[in-house]
Amino acid sequence: MPDLLACEHDIAGALCDTRESARAVRWLTGDAALNERRLAIYRANTAAATTKALGAAYPVIEQVLGPSAFAILARDYQRLAPSTSGDLNELGAALADVVAGHEMGQSLPYLADLARLEWAAHRAYGAADALPFDARAIAQLPAQQQATIRFVWAGGTALVASRFPIVRIWRIHQAGFDGEFSVDWSTGEVALVAREGLRVAVHAVDGGDAAFIAASLAGEPVGAAAERALANDAGFDLGRLLTWLITANVICAIHNSEWEP
Amino acid sequence: MISNLAAGIGLRQPHYGEVFERRPALGFLEVHSENFFLDGGASMRVLERARAAYPISLHGVGLSLGSADALAEQHLAKLQRLVERIEPDLVSEHLSWGAVGGRHFNDLLPLPSTREALDLMCARVDRVQSALKRPILIENVSAYVAYRGNEMSEFGLLAELARRTGCGLLLDLNNLYVNAVNFGLDPLAALNELTPAMIGEIHLAGHTGTDVGLIDTHGTRVCADVWSLYDEACRRLGPHPTLIEWDTDLPTLDVLLDEAGIAASVAARSEVAHA
Numbered sequence: 334m335p336d337l338l339a340c341e342h343d344i345a346g347a348l349c350d351t352r353e354s355a356r357a358v359r360w361l362t363g364d365a366a367l368n369e370r371r372l373a374i375y376r377a378n379t380a381a382a383t384t385k386a387l388g389a390a391y392p393v394i395e396q397v398l399g400p401s402a403f404a405i406l407a408r409d410y411q412r413l414a415p416s417t418s419g420d421l422n423e424l425g426a427a428l429a430d431v432v433a434g435h436e437m438g439q440s441l442p443y444l445a446d447l448a449r450l451e452w453a454a455h456r457a458y459g460a461a462d463a464l465p466f467d468a469r470a471i472a473q474l475p476a477q478q479q480a481t482i483r484f485v486w487a488g489g490t491a492l493v494a495s496r497f498p499i500v501r502i503w504r505i506h507q508a509g510f511d512g513e514f515s516v517d518w519s520t521g522e523v524a525l526v527a528r529e530g531l532r533v534a535v536h537a538v539d540g541g542d543a544a545f546i547a548a549s550l551a552g553e554p555v556g557a558a559a560e561r562a563l564a565n566d567a568g569f570d571l572g573r574l575l576t577w578l579i580t581a582n583v584i585c586a587i588h589n590s591e592w593e594p
Numbered sequence: 595m596i597s598n599l600a601a602g603i604g605l606r607q608p609h610y611g612e613v614f615e616r617r618p619a620l621g622f623l624e625v626h627s628e629n630f631f632l633d634g635g636a637s638m639r640v641l642e643r644a645r646a647a648y649p650i651s652l653h654g655v656g657l658s659l660g661s662a663d664a665l666a667e668q669h670l671a672k673l674q675r676l677v678e679r680i681e682p683d684l685v686s687e688h689l690s691w692g693a694v695g696g697r698h699f700n701d702l703l704p705l706p707s708t709r710e711a712l713d714l715m716c717a718r719v720d721r722v723q724s725a726l727k728r729p730i731l732i733e734n735v736s737a738y739v740a741y742r743g744n745e746m747s748e749f750g751l752l753a754e755l756a757r758r759t760g761c762g763l764l765l766d767l768n769n770l771y772v773n774a775v776n777f778g779l780d781p782l783a784a785l786n787e788l789t790p791a792m793i794g795e796i797h798l799a800g801h802t803g804t805d806v807g808l809i810d811t812h813g814t815r816v817c818a819d820v821w822s823l824y825d826e827a828c829r830r831l832g833p834h835p836t837l838i839e840w841d842t843d844l845p846t847l848d849v850l851l852d853e854a855g856i857a858a859s860v861a862a863r864s865e866v867a868h869a
Contacts, residue, residue: 335662335710336706336708336710336743337660337662337705337706337708337710337711337714338662338663338694340662340706340741341661341662341663341691341694342694342695344703345694345695345697345699348699349697357739360706360741360742361739361740361741361742362740362741362742363739363740363777367806368739370806371738371739371806371807372738372739373806374738374806374807374809375699375701375703375738378699378700378701379699379700379701382700382701383700386700415697415698416697416698416699416700417693417696417697417698418656418666418669418698419628419655419656419657419658419666419669419692419693419698419700420628420631420656420669420672421628421656421700422628422629422631422632424700457635458632458635458636458637459632459633459634459635459637459638460632460633460634460635461633461634462633462634462635462638488633488634528635531635531636531639532636
């Protein structure tokens with residue numbers, strides 16, 4: 334093995350595990366004890382980068398836990414799901430899973446779903462800008478074709494369902510929230526995360542709307558998705574939902590080719 | 595083309611609004627490339643607005659050119675897309691590694707100054723420059739450990755890298771100073787390895803003293819010793835586009851503009867002396 338690769342592996346081993354420091358120190362000049370202390374600077378750099386990147390993706394969880402507990406979660410995250418990319422936007426995809434198995438997630442059972450919501454919001458933030466959509470394209474179709482079209486959703490659109498009121502929890506932690514902070518813990522919520530222009534919006538959607546959106550996001554045609562929604566909620570109002578989603582540009586195009594599941 | 599007398603600052607999120615409102619007279623703005631590895635959205639809109647108002651320098655911190663096992667081709671593809679989209683004036687990365695065996699430390703770890711490391715860096719810089727279809731700048735990093743078995747000096751390696759690949763150098767004088775103190779070296783000796791034509795940009799930043807050495811924190815004003823080193827570098831190598839780098843404990847925009855103003859006046863003085 335060439336020297337450089339062996340050297341990098343030994344230093345990486347020492348950065349992951351202090352008990353492996355001696356492997357790294359043999360590649361280094363100068364006082365071994367001082368080198369061990371200086372390797373700690375690099376460990377701290379990686380820990381700080383991890384905490385900062387997780388905090389950027391999960392600002393609500395950071396607020397809920399507070400900075401010290403969040404730093405501990407970040408440390409455990411680094412151990413359980415180490416970074417694999419130099420692009421820190423990618424870091425944090427596994428937080429919901431890590432939280433689900435973590436004592437913090439056991440004492441705050443809504444935390445894993447909140448993590449799913451925040452990760453969806455993080456992805457939506459940097460998603461491609463949607464092109465404007467002229468809804469007259471739908472009206473111009475013959476009536477029998479309207480049920481077979483499929484919608485193209487703005488990049489980053491996602492649904493996150495929870496047995497906890499995650500939209501409410503998310504909302505009261507937003508900067509500038511000035512309402513009252515009460516949370517009704519008796520109901521779950523389905524969050525629709527969507528880019529509206531440059532802004533990431535999070536809405537609570539009811540059962541019928543959620544069923545339609547989930548089916549349509551999965552590629553089902555409008556008619557089939559609406560049937561699922563009606564099965565879920567006899568009062569489902571397709572016209573109202575589409576007016577909202579098309580006006581907000583969350584639905585941003587249509588496919589009227591044959592549906593290929 | 596950024597003027598050699600230009601001074602710039604890092605464009606950081608808390609200052610976005612104020613920079614666009616005030617449009618301060620700056621020679622350029624620098625951002626971390628990876629913060630804009632996005633398909634769209636508010637951050638991309640900010641960078642496009644910045645691009646319309648100022649020359650832009652894309653400074654990468656995550657490519658890990660010195661990883662001995664593999665170059666992160668996916669990361670390079672994202673950088674290539676960003677460069678095509680923004681058409682920046684400068685693109686830079688580091689003489690460092692940060693990942694091996696699939697594990698990323700998201701840090702700038704130093705490389706040994708060996709022929710093996712030089713050959714690897716030459717191959718990697720060639721690959722990046724051919725992907726981006728433009729020369730890049732490579733920066734010297736701060737270090738807290740030094741390797742046994744070095745076969746040349748760090749700046750000897752950088753100079754040879756520049757000669758072989760045609761890349762430029764991003765001379766970080768704070769990193770040079772931090773290393774000089776941490777390892778008992780003469781920072782001026784490094785400048786003797788360089789020629790004015792090799793240098794594409796200079797970085798100035800603050801560091802923090804600790805009982806194990808100086809740490810490159812980018813969280814304070816540039817210290818007096820680093821200003822002296824800058825003065826000397828400008829005298830010997832001429833002025834070059836200079837960035838005030840500040841990443842932690844971000845101060846008000848005015849503090850950054852004040853530091854950039856000092857850099858610009860030092861550069862202007864050296865220009866007169868060179869003329």
